[in-house]
Amino acid sequence: MTKIAMKTPLVEMDGDEMTRIIWQMIKDELICPFVDLKTEYYDLGLENREATGDQVTVDSAEATKRLGVAVKCATITPNAARMDEYHLSNMWKSPNGTIRAILDGTVFRAPIVVKGIEPYVRTWKKPITIARHAYGDVYKNTELRIPAPGKVELVYTPADGGEEVRATVQEFDQPGIAQGIHNLDASIASFARASFEYALSTSQDIWFASKDTISKTYDHRFKDIFQEIFDQEYKERFEKAGITYFYTLIDDAVARVIRSEGGFIWACKNYDGDVMSDMLSTAFGSLAMMTSVLVSPHGYFEYEAAHGTVQRHYYKHLAGEETSTNSVATIFAWTGALRKRGELDELPELVAFADRLEQATIATIEAGKMTGDLAAITTLENPTKLNTRDFIMAVAGRLQA
Numbered sequence: 001m002t003k004i005a006m007k008t009p010l011v012e013m014d015g016d017e018m019t020r021i022i023w024q025m026i027k028d029e030l031i032c033p034f035v036d037l038k039t040e041y042y043d044l045g046l047e048n049r050e051a052t053g054d055q056v057t058v059d060s061a062e063a064t065k066r067l068g069v070a071v072k073c074a075t076i077t078p079n080a081a082r083m084d085e086y087h088l089s090n091m092w093k094s095p096n097g098t099i100r101a102i103l104d105g106t107v108f109r110a111p112i113v114v115k116g117i118e119p120y121v122r123t124w125k126k127p128i129t130i131a132r133h134a135y136g137d138v139y140k141n142t143e144l145r146i147p148a149p150g151k152v153e154l155v156y157t158p159a160d161g162g163e164e165v166r167a168t169v170q171e172f173d174q175p176g177i178a179q180g181i182h183n184l185d186a187s188i189a190s191f192a193r194a195s196f197e198y199a200l201s202t203s204q205d206i207w208f209a210s211k212d213t214i215s216k217t218y219d220h221r222f223k224d225i226f227q228e229i230f231d232q233e234y235k236e237r238f239e240k241a242g243i244t245y246f247y248t249l250i251d252d253a254v255a256r257v258i259r260s261e262g263g264f265i266w267a268c269k270n271y272d273g274d275v276m277s278d279m280l281s282t283a284f285g286s287l288a289m290m291t292s293v294l295v296s297p298h299g300y301f302e303y304e305a306a307h308g309t310v311q312r313h314y315y316k317h318l319a320g321e322e323t324s325t326n327s328v329a330t331i332f333a334w335t336g337a338l339r340k341r342g343e344l345d346e347l348p349e350l351v352a353f354a355d356r357l358e359q360a361t362i363a364t365i366e367a368g369k370m371t372g373d374l375a376a377i378t379t380l381e382n383p384t385k386l387n388t389r390d391f392i393m394a395v396a397g398r399l400q401a
Helices: 017-031 046-051 055-067 080-085 095-103 185-202 218-241 250-259 270-283 311-318 328-344 348-366 388-400
Strands: 010-014 039-043 069-072 106-111 129-133 142-146 150-156 165-172 176-180 206-210 245-249 265-268 290-295 301-305
Touching: 010 055, 010 328, 017 311, 017 328, 017 388, 039 055, 046 055, 055 069, 055 095, 069 095, 069 328, 095 290, 095 301, 106 185, 106 270, 129 185, 129 270, 142 150, 165 176, 185 206, 185 218, 185 265, 206 218, 206 250, 218 245, 245 250, 250 265, 250 270, 265 270, 270 290, 290 328, 301 328, 328 348, 348 388
Parallel strands: 010 039, 010 069, 069 301, 129 265, 206 245, 206 265
Antiparallel strands: 106 129, 106 290, 142 176, 150 165, 290 301
């Protein structure tokens, strides 16, 4: 069989633990037999990030700016326990946070809907898409451990030599902690435009939610920029398309989401979007059943699974025990990147292949063959629980057919 040719490579960002094992299986069994795969490879496994002083993460993001399309495996963001486990010299920041800060843009996450996997929220009939701002907030923060009584201030020093501005964060009378976060008007504006454009392209209503009643400067700035851009650039286009935009407080949005039937976009700040996308993916069936793509206003696209490295399954794998790890979101990360590469390079065969692989994956589940997380919640009768490799091989068999 003649393999589908590629013109431009993808940026391939390898990752950690069980998702790294799945990553190679997907390439070997589902992609390379059909596609003459071209990638520019970057190993973002924690050991290599340590060996390169995390320069490999920066290099992978710069490569994405150069080549336009990337596909990323899940990676470890180390904590104190990981410092000891991997003998790290530094508690390296989240690779996703570093990459998103370099690329800017908005992360769109949507559940993969499959017959037989019903949402836990009975009112939900259609997918809910999270539009997550991909810059700043706690993912690009500065933190301090306050060891003893003292004062913490925010200080702004104008670049033009103007008057310094100070604001007291807290007069500490005992040990504590402090954190400084920031954002940029330009990045918030890009987030707003990307969200509105996505709503128009999918003909869906869009909500934006924050906590401006409490955060009267930081969150309120998001609210104001969204409204200004909508009124000036998108209001007439939305009316013509028959869709709506509205702002509400984040707690009100949560209540509205639970009562809704779905079928809309929910735009969230960075941390809110991180948490709410995990909630939505689980409520729709499984954390491993959600797509994620970073869309940069500069024309860069980075595809990944919305979940983590599946640490518990990896330890079982290392012990020689059988695992049943859901690879669907990782498969869809590859198909998303291949489809976008095909669209940009005008390769309809590559776009069609991505479509077929997604169809084969969904059809395998709807035929009753699935991993353990789905077998435990499916409404299909007598599902067949497959281990990690056997599920991928079942998809490969359907794709061959």
